[in-house]
Amino acid sequence: MNILGLVVEYNPFHNGHLYHLETSKKISNATHTVAIMSGNFLQRGEPALIDKYSRAKAAVLNGVDLVIELPTMFASQSAEIFAHGAIATLNSLNCISSICFGSEYGNIDVLSIISKILVNEPSEFKVLLKKYLDEGMLFPTARSLALFEYINKNKLINISKESLTDILNSSNNILGIEYIKSLLKLKSTIKPYTITRIKSEYNSESITSNICSATAIRKTLKDCCDISFTKSVVPKDTYKVLNDKINNQFYPVFDEMFFDTLSSIIIRDINHLNNYFEVNEGIENKIYNNIFKSNSLNELQLAIKSKRYTLTKIKRTLNNILLGITKDDMNLVKNIDCLPYVRVLAFNDKGREILKSIKNNSEINIINKFxxxxxxxxxxxxxxxxxxxxxxxxxxxxxxxxxxxxxxxxPMDFYTTPIYVKKEY
Structure with a gap:
């Protein structure tokens, strides 16, 4: 059994995801696939369009064999924490052969070299980094220049300063580097692969072909509340899942819907806001002062945004407040090497074979029923x-x-069981 691991959100599962899944299976020669999928809140600090079980069902209908939930505490955090949680989950299964992720650069050798430098931190690299930081540069700029100079001096790869900067500033490259870093830190035997993202930028908000970003799908759904347009950009099984949910009055969920709840929490917890993860350097005062002036979540986010705090970081910070994720609790779990449990969301017959392999090779607790x-x-x-x-x-x-x-x-976790997708003959 050659089991491929994927780290996904599938919000929703679209044609680009299908391409990634099929290509990943091909280049890794996988016979089975496991997707570690974010639950109801996602890495950019936003809620999922539809519930995690329905998204997992769509994934299995489209060719994934087993979908396991990435614990919430990892799912809505920075690339480093998100990636570590996902890789630690895959590694804990003790039966995964490979992982394949999409990236803008698409060259696993280059991404691996960068990752090894950042994990091992050779003394020469640290000296270069300190030199640039002492010159007053921001950390990302200093790190990029130190990496380029170290790679160039040691003739590790032939790459321009501009290309290296682009790699370090691109969303999926950043995640990919963090995946590889975590594999190295865990001394994992899981082999990494990457494929180049096609046709659509990760954050593109326009639909111009049959492959577009999930961001574009979500934005269009939010603007028009009509899913008929998705027929050209999602597989038919995804469309059916989405259509069935909407027909049953389970409508897409967006972050603005939590604004009133978030506002109440901020006002109530003003004296304790700095206990929440990522609430640092007095940003709690800016959050509190602007909650009274903001008429929407977007207004609040833009009022807080600054050079120091990107919009995505603010969204994750506010999400931590919404979910009550504290610094103490995050510090307890963020660096664990082995997950104490995995939670099954959906599976097929091959997924059952994977679960049997997990039971035979790992001591991890498998949660089917809460x-x-x-x-x-x-x-x-x-x-x-x-x-x-x-x-x-x-x-x-x-x-x-x-x-x-x-x-x-x-609490529906106690009433919902994993979805078994039976093969149709």
Whole structure:
């Protein structure tokens, strides 16, 4: 069994994801696939369009064999924390052969060389970095110049300063480097591959072909609330999942829907805002002062934005406040090497084979039913991770079930089981 690992959000699963999945299987010679997927809140500090189980179902219908949830505490954080959580999860399964991720650069050898330098920090590189920092440069600029000079002096690869800067400033390259760094730190045997992203930029908001960014799909859905346009940019199984949810009045979820809840938390917790993860350097005062003047979440985010705080960082910071993720709790879990559990969201028959392999090769707890989680609640890391998963689901579902309150039984994690996608003959 040759099992390929993928780190995904599938928000929603579109034609570009299908290309990535099929190409990844081909170049890694995979026989089985596992996707580590963010739950109801995502890496850019935003809620998912539809619930995690439905997104996982769409993934399996489109060719993924097993979908496992990335714990909430990792899913909505910086590239470094997000990547470490995902790689630690894959590595904990003890049966994954490879991982394949999309990147703007598309050259695994170059990304690996950069990653090794950043992990090992050779003394010559550290001297160069210190020199540029002492000149008053911002860390990203100093790091880029130090890397270029170190690579050039040691003739590791032939690359221009501009190309290296582009690599270090591109979203998927950044994630890819963090994946490789985590593999190196964990001394993992998982082999990394990368494929070049095609046709659409990660953050592009326009739909110009049958392959576009998930950002463009979400923006169009938000603007027009009509999913018919998605027929050209998502596989038919994804369209069916989306259409079924909307027909049952489970409408797409957007971050603005949490603005009132977030506002109440900020006002209530003004004396404790700096306890939340990423609330640093007095930004809590800027958040508090602007909450009274802002008529929307977007207004609040733009009022806080500065050279120091990018919009994405602000969104993640506000999301940490919304979900109550504290610095103490994050410090407890962010560097763990082995996950105490994996939570199954959806699977097919091949997924069952993977689960059997996990059971045979790893001691990790596999959660199918939440009624079984009491076995490890005395483990502080387990308890912290699982409680945030439950809290995030509850926050999300309070909005998601707005038109179906009669179906909201309580904490839905305890009432929802993994989706088995049966093969049709």
């Amino acid at each position: 009624s079984n989680i009491s076995f490890s609640m005395n483990d502080e890391v387990f308890k912290t991770l699982i409680n945030y998963d439950i809290k995030a689901s509850n926050m999300y579902n309070f909005i998601y079930y707005k038109n179906n309150k009669n179906l909201l039984k309580g």
